[in-house]
Amino acid sequence: xxKLVKKDLKLFFGNKRDLSLTFALPIIIITLFALVFGxxxxxxxxxxxxxxxxxxxAAVMMLLFSVAGIGGSLLEEKKEGMLKKLLCAPIHPNEILxxxxxxxxxxxxxxxxxxxxxxxxxxxxxxxxxxPSLALMILATSYACSSFGVFLASFARSQQQxxxxxxxxxxxMSAIGGSMMPLFIMPEFMQKIAVFSVNYWGMQGFFDIFWRxxxxxxxxxxxxxxxxxxxxxxxxxxxxxxxxxNILKIA
Amino acid sequence: xxxxxxxxxxxxxxxxxKGVSFHIQPGECYGLLGPNGAGKTTTISIMSAIxxxxxxxxxxxxxDLQKRPLDCKxxxxxxxxxxxxxxxxxxxxxxxxxxxxxGVPKPELRKRIDETVELLGLAGRKYDKVxxxxxGLKRRINIASALLHRPKILFMDEPTVGIDPQSRNLIYEVxxxxxxxxxTIVYTTHYMEEAERLCDRIGIIDDGKIIAEGxxxxxxxxxxxxxxxxxxxxxxxxxxxxxxxxxxxxxxxFDQSIHFYSKNIQGDLSKIITKCNDAxxxxxxxxxxxxxxxxxxxxxxxxELRDK
Numbered sequence: 110x111x112k113l114v115k116k117d118l119k120l121f122f123g124n125k126r127d128l129s130l131t132f133a134l135p136i137i138i139i140t141l142f143a144l145v146f147g148x149x150x151x152x153x154x155x156x157x158x159x160x161x162x163x164x165x166x167a168a169v170m171m172l173l174f175s176v177a178g179i180g181g182s183l184l185e186e187k188k189e190g191m192l193k194k195l196l197c198a199p200i201h202p203n204e205i206l207x208x209x210x211x212x213x214x215x216x217x218x219x220x221x222x223x224x225x226x227x228x229x230x231x232x233x234x235x236x237x238x239x240x241p242s243l244a245l246m247i248l249a250t251s252y253a254c255s256s257f258g259v260f261l262a263s264f265a266r267s268q269q270q271x272x273x274x275x276x277x278x279x280x281x282m283s284a285i286g287g288s289m290m291p292l293f294i295m296p297e298f299m300q301k302i303a304v305f306s307v308n309y310w311g312m313q314g315f316f317d318i319f320w321r322x323x324x325x326x327x328x329x330x331x332x333x334x335x336x337x338x339x340x341x342x343x344x345x346x347x348x349x350x351x352x353x354x355n356i357l358k359i360a
Numbered sequence: 361x362x363x364x365x366x367x368x369x370x371x372x373x374x375x376x377x378k379g380v381s382f383h384i385q386p387g388e389c390y391g392l393l394g395p396n397g398a399g400k401t402t403t404i405s406i407m408s409a410i411x412x413x414x415x416x417x418x419x420x421x422x423x424d425l426q427k428r429p430l431d432c433k434x435x436x437x438x439x440x441x442x443x444x445x446x447x448x449x450x451x452x453x454x455x456x457x458x459x460x461x462x463g464v465p466k467p468e469l470r471k472r473i474d475e476t477v478e479l480l481g482l483a484g485r486k487y488d489k490v491x492x493x494x495x496g497l498k499r500r501i502n503i504a505s506a507l508l509h510r511p512k513i514l515f516m517d518e519p520t521v522g523i524d525p526q527s528r529n530l531i532y533e534v535x536x537x538x539x540x541x542x543x544t545i546v547y548t549t550h551y552m553e554e555a556e557r558l559c560d561r562i563g564i565i566d567d568g569k570i571i572a573e574g575x576x577x578x579x580x581x582x583x584x585x586x587x588x589x590x591x592x593x594x595x596x597x598x599x600x601x602x603x604x605x606x607x608x609x610x611x612x613x614f615d616q617s618i619h620f621y622s623k624n625i626q627g628d629l630s631k632i633i634t635k636c637n638d639a640x641x642x643x644x645x646x647x648x649x650x651x652x653x654x655x656x657x658x659x660x661x662x663x664e665l666r667d668k
Contacts, residue, residue: 112460116446123448190442196410198461199433 110200113208114215117182121216130178131220135171136227142167143232158291158320164228165315166288169250169308170279172220176258177275179213181268183259187355188267206259206352210345213258217251239318242325246318249337250311256344257307263351282306310336361386361513361544362407367416369402369568376402377413378568384561386512389535389545391559393552393653399568400548404517407546408438421512434462437511441521443502447491451482451501454490455508462509469508476504499527503534513544520554532558552653564657571660580651586610587625587655589632592617592645603639608632617645625650 121127142163183206186192195205225243228234236243261278265271283289285299286308292300303309314333317323323330362384369377377399384390392400405411407418409429418425421435445454452473459469477486480500490498506514516535520528535558539545549555555562556576564572564579572579593600596616605611608631610621622628625648636643649655 112457116449116457119453120446120448190440190444191446193410193440193442194438194444194458195461197408197433197436197438198458199430199463200461201430 110204110208110211113195113205114212117179117208117212118215121212127178131175131216132223135168135175135220135224138171139164139167139224139228140231143228158316160228160232160234161316161319162287162291162312164224164232164234165312165319166283166308168221168224168315169254169286169311170283170288171224172217172250172254173257173279173282173307174275175220176213176217176255177261177271177279178258179209179216179255180258180260180262181265181271181275183209183262184265184271185268202353203349206349209262210255210259210348213255214251217255218247221247221251234319236319242318242323242330245325245334246311246314249334249341250307250314252341253307253311253337253344256341256348259352260344260348263348263355282308285309287312307337307340310340361388361421362390362546363417363419364403364407365417367403367406367418368414369399369406369411370414376568377406377416379416380565380568380570381416382563382570382573384544384546386544387539387542388561389539389547389559391555391562392546392548392565393550393555393562393657394548394565395550398550398565400550400565401517403565404515404546404548408436408515409433434509435512437506437509437514439503439506439514439516439519441518443495443498445490445498445502445505448489450487451477451490451493452486454501455505458505459508464509472508472510476508480504495524496527496530499523499530503531507538511543513546514538516545516547518548518550520549520551552657555653562653564653564660566657566661572656576653579653579656582656586621586623587651588649589620589622589625589629590617590647590649591620591632591636591643592647593636594642594644596641600639600641604635604641607635607638 121131143160146159146163183192186195192205196202225234225236225247229236258275261271261275265274283306285295285303286306287295287303288308292303292309295303310333314330314337317327317330317333362382364383365381367377367380368375380399380403382390392403394400402411406413407420407425409425409432418432420432423431423435425432446457449457455473455476456469459473460466464472473486474483477483480497482497482501485493490501493501516531519531523531532554535545535547539558545558547554547558561573561575562579563570572582574582593616596613596618601613601618604618608620612619612621620628620632622632629648633643633646
């Protein structure tokens, strides 16, 4: 599995397009959001809610787009015969899926880390007092989001299908989950259905850290982490079942 | 080396394999010949452990495929129709990856890769991305990637379908060299010329069953097959045809040509020509069709291999 992850990382770092979409694009969008909304709201603990909203909202939304691309690469490998060749190698078929999940997690963690370091450097988001909770939230959000990528790939038939379906799902989830605009300005029923999006739980976690200033051990904060882990595990499990079924269709 | 016994596989109610059995000796090149949809790829996929059978047993290099699939896979190299390489990785990295997937220790793997790229004349370009290589070079790297772990057995599933003559010849040369070096090879194809050229023994598969098996000579001797001499004429009349038919019963007329069937065409050829001359039929072309896999397949199934 480690060899599969290393191969994916080598491909990823050798592909300028993937690097731009994963790292440069989120930074551009966060910059635009932060410049417009960064000073909005009541400052608490050196952080404006507008800045947290801009950084966390865009970060989670862009992360979902990145992992959808990673999930889609699995189908591209299937189309080009790589998956069949991998299945002929002396590895367990599950390793192929777990390798892709691990790769998606690593890229997600890198993306979110870069985004928050950038927000600290350029916009002064105060991350240093919250390193443990931020690290935990980055890991949990990455896990939930990366599972979404392989989940999409496990039932789609082609990379193009993943792209089109994921764009719709991500935009809807981002709209209802608070990535595009603060939840409090949305109608009450929208706020209720927000809980069905990954964005909501990720963003609430980042608000807990930077604006509500909840400690690492706070039960509300930990409950959000648990929900994200639960979402990730559920999606990974469904992806695992569907992927096994699809693997058998290769030959 | 390879034992396949009573393999059965059903896809959505459709029986793809109906009890395929064969065994292959070490160092043998075994051809699985059959039309599209006969069950060749399904058989190879089951033998490669990427597809489960519904029934039957497979043993590879002494390991039961169901109980020890990974041990079986370690002994197999698989070359598929597709060039399965990562275009954005260099030839060196591709070989490093695929060799690594088969557990070749890194120092040994690097040595083998260096030898391979030297052999392929790629030493100066080994760090170039595969996407920049020509189709022929890619195919060579693809073949090399399946051989880095030095497998005892090689599966080649219709490797020449849809490729240019130069690449096809490359594949023939590779198969012949590996065969000379003692590798056990399973080669699936629906081209008879390939099976005749490359394989020691041939299993003819049709409709999910092996319908005949043996060396080419054994297959030729296995049934009441006849050779054909096809003679074309200029302005062949019904009277001329009737005159010839009086002396040779086993024939069939096709407009301006007649197909004569015989078990010993070499011995009968002069007699046939004499009868044609006696009937004053002007011969324009003679084509002798000896017994080959096409004839055998036709005899066994009543259908032409390419038509199916």
